Amino acid sequence: MPALPRLIDASGQPCYGLFPDGVEEINYLDFDLRTVMDKPRSQLARRFGANQFQFISLLSSELIVGVAIVDLKLVSSAFVYLFDPHTRRFDEFSFLQPLARGTTFDSRPGSGRAVFEKGRNRITVDAAGEAGVRQLLVELADGTRIDARIDEGASQQPLSICTRAGYTGWVFTRKTAARVCTGSVSWRGQQFDLRQLGALAAVDWTTGFMRRETFWNWGSLSCRLPDGRRLGFNLAAGVNETGFTENGIWLDDQPIKVDMVDFQFDRAKPLAPWQLRSADGQIDLRFQPVGTRQEKLNALLLASNFKQHFGQYHGELRVAGETLTLDGAWGLVEDHYARW
Incomplete structure (x- = not known):
């Protein structure tokens, strides 16, 4: 089936649910x-009331990268971090x-930019240039550079969903994971080839x-199993x-839907293990944090922890009639409070 052309219909209402074929445009100003x-x-309230963000992770056993662009209209922000699991170097x-x-x-x-x-720092995420590719380009004033091509060809099946948020709002999100990526990272004088890393x-x-x-x-997890x-x-x-x-x-x-997930952790002990379990029994995992990217902001109208x-x-993950065992696969967890 073709993708839904627009999320907001002619009466100004969003379409709720899962969209296996995606949504072409999130026309939030028509809400x-x-x-x-x-x-x-x-x-004006519609213009300033909508929040937008995009986050990309590049994961391997030799390099972890996180990049985000956040547009809250009153303010925008971005962050980039890089972590070397072997040396524990972090920027x-x-x-x-x-x-x-x-x-x-x-x-x-699926096809936007x-x-x-800010100054000599520029982050671009471009899914509009080449069909089936999401291009990430990070150019920072200190010389750090990330140039990654993420495969978003016909074989991918993103998880696209729209749900109600509070009494008057809604949220649309489109998620993908374990996508093949190629390109390079230049960081502190060292060069990383994403294809060679298997990122x-x-x-x-x-x-x-x-x-x-x-x-x-x-x-979030993106890894390769021992069988490839x-x-x-x-x-x-x-x-x-x-x-x-x-x-x-x-x-x-192959996408596989998962039921509700419970996260057990101690907020006062950020590097203590987390437990993640799903109601349908597909997820039974322990996560051991190694490092953290954190930020606290309390600025009257806006706040973030x-x-x-x-x-x-x-x-273990119990999916599609088999049990998959994880033994040290690198990934991410997040705990976030926001007032916006």
């Missing part, structure tokens, strides 16, 4: 946004732009009118759980 007392909101770069200056974020999750610029990518593209105060826990198959997952709790969930596994290019841990997964 009939109203107050909790059913009064229509203005075009992080964070940027803010008032009123989202130097930031563009297209409304097409996002750009963040795999995950992409999170999200837009919506989110709850004023929200939180989520999240887990690619394994990835996207797991979350606290967001996108109204009627549908964004939880899924990819075994090579963000912790993204990189580390190793151990345990």
